Amino acid sequence: MEEARNYYEEYGRQEGFWIRTRSSSKTRRRLDEVTSRQFVCAHEGKYVPKNTSQKASEENDERNLSEIENMKRTGKNCSMVKCGCKASMRIKLDRWSNKWKVSSFQDSHNHKPVTPERRMKMKSNRVMPKAAKILTETFHEVNLPIAKVPSILGGPHIGFNNRDCYNHLRNVRHRQLDGGDAQSVLTYFRKKQAENPQFFYAIQCDENGRAANFFWVDARSRMAYHYFGDVVTFDTTYRTNKYDMPFAPFTGVNHHLQSIQFGCALLQDETEVTFLWLFETWLEAMGGRHPVSIITDQDLAMKGAIAKIFPNTRHRLCL
Incomplete structure (x- = not known):
């Protein structure tokens, strides 16, 4: 399953879309084992506002849809809008050969792909490599501007930005106990x-x-x-x-x-x-x-x- 997801995700990077897992299924004989999984384009499905009632009449549905279109035109531009895209790939486990096989593949998108210049900013490409993390920590230790790390490692052609660098430092601080605090805990334990x-x-x-x-x-x-x-x-x-x-x-x-x-x-x-x-x-x-x-x-x-x-x-x- 992991190899199939990685393959489809890499295909999406090349074609200008990102993916997500739509559904998984299990058979009665194998309750603890997934036997089928479907990966879809992230634009699959339809946008439904949270305050829309499921029992609205057809007239209300038409009015709500027009309001949604107005919200899309006048509201904040969102890069993750569900528009009913049908692109997908489904894999199934063949119980005779015990191998995963592609059972269906749809490659028709009803939206424009991400341009090559902006593909490094796609969600599937949002990754901070180990070298960038080490450089960020080093800059922090010697009091250099953290904002320079993305520009040093490639500028707009990389999959992370300044905010990712600051988030990484925050995670490091959470994981590393201050020396004084750790020593205080150890001293307390020894005393007890x-x-x-x-x-x-x-x-x-x-x-x-x-x-x-x-x-x-x-x-x-x-x-x-x-x-x-x-x-x-x-x-x-x-x-x-x-x-x-x-x-x-x-x-x-x-x-x-x-x-x-x-x-x-x-x-x-x-x-x-x-x-x-x-x-x-x-x-x-x-x-x-x-x-x-x-x-x-x-x-x-x-x-x-x-x-x-x-x-x-x-x-x-x-x-």
Whole structure:
């Protein structure tokens, strides 16, 4: 599927349009596997205003369409207007050969393609190469104007602009903890462990040796898990710190129907690799005892990590 999408996307770059995934389907026999997928031109479909009622009469529909046309002529020019383009490519999985094949291909567009001079600004070409990211970080460190990076690397013939450079620096700041803050966290953990050896903490570093993920649990929480750890809820919906790091608490309920903590974490991201490290570390802190049930939200990365670390635990989704 990925090779087919990359091929169609590259074809769109050459022809002056960009693509999106329209639909995917699964068979009854293969509920967990996609067997068909359709890629379409980004102009596929029809524009429908949010305040238009689905039960409007034919007269109202005609009036609404005329108002939409007036909005298009007088309003802000949008580069992503759906105009019912029929161009598409559908692929299907051949179960006999276990290979993906192109089942249909439509190459008729009802709109003008993007001119060659403007194709580098297309959505599919909006990519910032690694060299540009390194140069942006270097300019920032030596206090040089970040706005000069796009002009140095090609000016209008590249797929990023000044705003992409500033966005990259913002992401870097979120991922890199200040040295003082990281040291303060480590000092606090060491102090708590000196007060009580049952205090457990772990810090994961990235490939550059910088602190990325933090986990800690005190002695009282570890003891509480021994008695009330049959059902655990896990959530990562809190981002209230200046680094925008998800706060991830393990929570349970005691015999007084009160919420109790079984550990906490601050995470750099919410990928499966990060969740694998967190669940393995938490399981180590809890003496290797798996919960009977764990309740989370519908996160695919979290689901994959739970299936690998807690294979015998019932995984349920919250409302």
